[in-house]
Amino acid sequence: MAEHRTMQRGALLDAARSLLSEGGTEALTFPALAERTGLARSSVYEYFRSRAAVVEELCAVDFPLWAAEVEAVMEQADTAEGKVEAYVRRQLDLVGDRRHRAVVAISASELDAGAREKIRAAHGGLIAMIVEALAELGHDQPRLAAMLLQGVVDAAVRRIELGVAEDPGAIADAAVSMALRGVRG
Secondary structure (H helix, E strand, C coil), rough: HHCCCCCCCCHHHHHHHHHHHHHHHCCCCCHHHHHHHCCCCHHHHHCCCCHHHHHHHHHHHHHHHHHHHHHHHHHEEEEEEEEHHHHHHHHHHHHCCCCHHHHHHHHHCCHHHHHHHHHHHHHHHHHHHHHHHHHHHCCHHHHHHHHHHHHHHHHHHHHHHCCCCCCCHHHHHHHHHHHHHHHCC
């Protein structure tokens, strides 16, 4: 029975990822989750008490996987510059990934304090990974630099998500250039 519940929970999370990546947080509703999974709406409430609870679980499951992918690419780089470039590029490579899109939709949304705190902690973990490389590059405030760098990455993510103007590769190149050389380009 427990295995069945785990499968149902996984199906609900997968449906939530799809809904988020298709229509943002407005699309994540219990009726939509019930419809996607073929469960009764009352059954959805047996797994999650609220939308925020769904979001919290998605963060708990998806963010560490995502951060691990970024970290793995950074570890392959030999230099601090290489680590910064890997940090930026890998996050931007993941934009098409549904988990990433769900996380982006979640980050942009109005959530309860508990869910917001989990997201902040996860983002903090991502930022902590780059602080050391920025200190190596000689930043006297590497944590501040890391937060600003993540702001550049988040802006590049939104630009890619819009899917309008530039090629994603050009956006990634510009973000890396800004990360390594500042606004001089």
